[in-house]
Each structure stands twice: as C-alpha cells, then as structure tokens.
Amino acid sequence: MAHRIVVTGYGPPADVLALVETEPPIPGPGHVIVETKAIGVNPADAKTVRGQMGADESKLPLPIGFEAAGVISAVGDGAAVPGGALGVGDRVIVYRAHGAYTDRLEADLTTVHPIPDDLDFEHAAGLLLVGVTAADTVRTADVGDDDVVLIHGGSGAVGVIAIQLARAAGATVIATAGPRNHDHLRSLGAIPVAYGDGLLDRVREAAPRPVTSVIDTTGTDEAIDTSLELVDNPGTIVSIAAFGRASDGIVLLNGSTPESRRHRTEAVDGLIADAATGDLVTEVAKTFPLADAAIALTELETSHPRGKFVLVP
Ligand SMILES: NC(=O)c1ccc[n+]([C@@H]2O[C@H](COP(=O)([O-])OP(=O)(O)OC[C@H]3O[C@@H](n4cnc5c(N)ncnc54)[C@H](OP(=O)(O)O)[C@@H]3O)[C@@H](O)[C@H]2O)c1
Known part of the structure; x- marks a missing residue:
C-alpha cells in the first residue's frame, strides 16, 4: 500500500x-x-x-x-x-x-x-520551489554589478538563495534577518540588518550607496513601507509575498506570468548543479x-x- x-x-x-x-x-x-x-x-x-x-x-x-x-x-x-x-x-x-x-x-x-x-x-x-522563486526575483529585479539590492527576509529559504544569486550577479546586498542569523548572512556576502522598528535608518546606515532595487520575501508592511522610502520607482521593488500592496505599484511575482514562468524553468538545471557542487549553499x-x-x-x-x-x- x-x-x-x-x-x-x-x-x-x-x-x-x-x-x-x-x-x-x-x-x-x-x-x-x-x-x-x-x-x-x-x-x-x-x-x-x-x-x-x-x-x-x-x-x-x-x-x-x-x-x-x-x-x-x-x-x-x-x-x-x-x-x-x-x-x-x-x-x-x-x-x-x-x-x-x-x-x-x-x-x-x-x-x-x-x-x-x-x-x-x-x-x-x-x-527547487524556493530556488526558482529566488531566481525569478533576481532576474525580474534585473540585478547587476552596479546595484545595491535590499533583500527582506534574507535568512529565509528563498532569501538565502536570492542573496547568493544577487552576489553572483555582482551586486552589493543588504539583507534583513533576525540577529541570530546575521553571521550566516555575512558568510554569504550580504550586509545583515535587523528587521523591526528603525529599519529604514539601519538600512541607510548600512548601505554604501543608495539602494537601487528591493526583493521582498516577507510581505510585511514594514518591508514595503521602508522600501518605498528608499527607491524612487516602486517598480524596482519585487515581492513574492506582499499581495495586499499591489496598489503601491510594486512588482508581485507568483510564477503566473509567462516571463515569471520562463525565469523559473530556466533556473532549474543551474540550481541543481550548483547545489551539488556546493557553489549554492x-x-x-x-x-x-x-x-x-x-x-x-x-x-x-x-x-x-x-x-x-x-x-x-
Ligand atoms: N510568490 C511565490 O512565488 C512564492 C514562492 C515561494 C515562497 N513564497 C512565500 O514567500 C515567503 C517566504 O518563504 P520562505 O520559504 O523563504 O520562508 P521562511 O524560510 O519561513 O523565511 C521567513 C523569513 O522571514 C523572516 N521574518 C520572520 N518574521 C519577520 C518579521 N516580523 N519581519 C521581517 N522578516 C521576518 C525570517 O527571519 P528570521 O528567521 O531571521 O527571523 C526569515 O528570513 C512565504 O510567505 C512564502 O509563502 C512565495
């Protein structure tokens, strides 16, 4: 049976x-x-x-x-x-x-x-579920080596992969997490910042240059409100969780558009290969x-x- x-x-x-x-x-x-x-x-x-x-x-x-x-x-x-x-x-x-x-x-x-x-x-x-999602966020945000990317939920299963893909694309990465996870985020090449009251000031202090794009995996109002203060164009904020904030003009991803599906499909083989070699932690x-x-x-x-x-x- x-x-x-x-x-x-x-x-x-x-x-x-x-x-x-x-x-x-x-x-x-x-x-x-x-x-x-x-x-x-x-x-x-x-x-x-x-x-x-x-x-x-x-x-x-x-x-x-x-x-x-x-x-x-x-x-x-x-x-x-x-x-x-x-x-x-x-x-x-x-x-x-x-x-x-x-x-x-x-x-x-x-x-x-x-x-x-x-x-x-x-x-x-x-x-793969978290991996293809992370890949979709990084590709949709069009992350490159001139970028300073803020990742909300950097210690989450999606976030840790998004950090590594954004770092591999050459970006400077600031990532939010609880303090217990900050050392791990540093080991992945991100600048850790605690979420919670005062987040906007902490991000501004941590960022070597202005933030150019945001990847949100938490969906909290704190994450979205902070992000809207940091970037001029809400279209540079990509979220997989803040579906109640569509009216703010942010980009919401759930794999339902042809482009989002394509990003996810194209990511599969590389994620498996990199996880096997240890290049992806x-x-x-x-x-x-x-x-x-x-x-x-x-x-x-x-x-x-x-x-x-x-x-x-
Ligand atoms: N739309 C899509 O295609 C898609 C695909 C996959 C996942 N998702 C969604 O994305 C979300 C994240 O998934 P996941 O698998 O990465 O989850 P996860 O592994 O549970 O990660 C949760 C993250 O949220 C952080 N966090 C907890 N409380 C927080 C708070 N009050 N403020 C800010 N951050 C906080 C955690 O930080 P600490 O642990 O360091 O405190 C951790 O980084 C879920 O809602 C999931 O359903 C959407």
Whole structure:
C-alpha cells in the first residue's frame, strides 16, 4: 500500500491533516512513480491547508506538497526524456509535484529532474520551489554589478538563495534577518540588518550607496513601507509575498506570468548543479516523519530555525 497526507477540511494543520493508506499508484502514459525519500515542506503548504490558497470543499480530501526527491520505481508508456532516458532506480527531484506528501508519487516526466551524485535527497527535496522563486526575483529585479539590492527576509529559504544569486550577479546586498542569523548572512556576502522598528535608518546606515532595487520575501508592511522610502520607482521593488500592496505599484511575482514562468524553468538545471557542487549553499534545518506533517507545518508557521524542513517517509 501507499501512504499519503491529505487535507480533510481547511484549518489549522493539527486539526485537518490525515495520513491515509491508498492503493499504490500505477504510472499513466508519460508518467513515472517515484518512491520518495524526502519531501520539501513550504509555507505554501501551510497556506493550502488553512484555505488561504482557495477553500474549495469539493477538492477534499486534498493531497498537498509541491516537491520531493526519491527513486523512480515504475515507468509508464512513453516515459522517456529527450537526450537520454530516465529509468527505474534513477534518483530524481519532482518539481512541481501534485501531492508530494506521499511515499509513492506519480509524476509527469516533464517535472522530473535527475539528481547529481553529490546532492543528497534531503537537500534536493527542498531546493527547487524556493530556488526558482529566488531566481525569478533576481532576474525580474534585473540585478547587476552596479546595484545595491535590499533583500527582506534574507535568512529565509528563498532569501538565502536570492542573496547568493544577487552576489553572483555582482551586486552589493543588504539583507534583513533576525540577529541570530546575521553571521550566516555575512558568510554569504550580504550586509545583515535587523528587521523591526528603525529599519529604514539601519538600512541607510548600512548601505554604501543608495539602494537601487528591493526583493521582498516577507510581505510585511514594514518591508514595503521602508522600501518605498528608499527607491524612487516602486517598480524596482519585487515581492513574492506582499499581495495586499499591489496598489503601491510594486512588482508581485507568483510564477503566473509567462516571463515569471520562463525565469523559473530556466533556473532549474543551474540550481541543481550548483547545489551539488556546493557553489549554492542550502541548509536542511530539520527532518520529520511523514506522519508528523502537521507538526512540521505548525513549527514552520512560527519563528523557526533557518533552513528547510523536510518530511521523510
Ligand atoms: N510568490 C511565490 O512565488 C512564492 C514562492 C515561494 C515562497 N513564497 C512565500 O514567500 C515567503 C517566504 O518563504 P520562505 O520559504 O523563504 O520562508 P521562511 O524560510 O519561513 O523565511 C521567513 C523569513 O522571514 C523572516 N521574518 C520572520 N518574521 C519577520 C518579521 N516580523 N519581519 C521581517 N522578516 C521576518 C525570517 O527571519 P528570521 O528567521 O531571521 O527571523 C526569515 O528570513 C512565504 O510567505 C512564502 O509563502 C512565495
């Protein structure tokens, strides 16, 4: 039998998630089955559970989870990729997955990406959702070596990758985080600044030159209000979370426009390659058994340690 976490109603994870047993999936044409070894946990999963991404009762019980890593255990008809086949036994990431919180994940081959030997399942499982998002922000902000970029939430899973991509593009990076994470941000080449009261003054003091663009991963009014004071053109503020501030003229990204989708698709191979060589630093904070998905999501919603949470079937 296979096992899967489903949402049985929209609300707090501890109240509405259930572990269910299902028949093992059989791969359809162009699909594979991946025996998952690690599953990435994301804030979007918690938002889905709470009904913040839509609360359609007709979708219940709803499978959740956007990414996982594991080993191909079965291949459907026509499941071959151009330039080389993937087959049973291959280590792969599935992104973007549908219902990744399972030990047997059916995936369209277009969403299956080989994992290099040097990348372990746990780091691979949490890499791509945040990685492609970070890449989209940096490309949309058109970051280059003349820029001074302010990144709100620089210690978050998206933020740490955005810092590294912006630094690789040659920019000076100022990044906000709680004080416990400042040394890590320095190690990535960013100038750390604490969020909270007085943020605008601290950024101005830290910046060697005026801020030219902003990447916001927090969605707070403090982050957006501070950013609007720092740049002349609100169109140079790119946010993945401040969807209530669209009327301020900032750029909001969620992968829904053709350009945003293209940025994300084009980033996948480089992220996997750089994570495998260690050129891209990512961290796994904590692993949880699949059955403890509700605990993982509840902890993720509070002030949690830096790095990704991963479920292990
Ligand atoms: N639109 C999209 O395409 C997209 C894609 C991916 C993610 N997202 C969203 O982006 C957000 C970040 O995701 P993530 O995975 O990076 O989350 P995460 O790993 O949980 O990071 C959260 C970050 O927020 C910081 N933070 C916590 N409280 C704060 C406060 N009061 N003010 C300012 N910063 C604060 C944390 O700093 P410390 O821990 O240092 O205190 C940390 O840097 C989530 O809302 C997620 O749903 C959107």
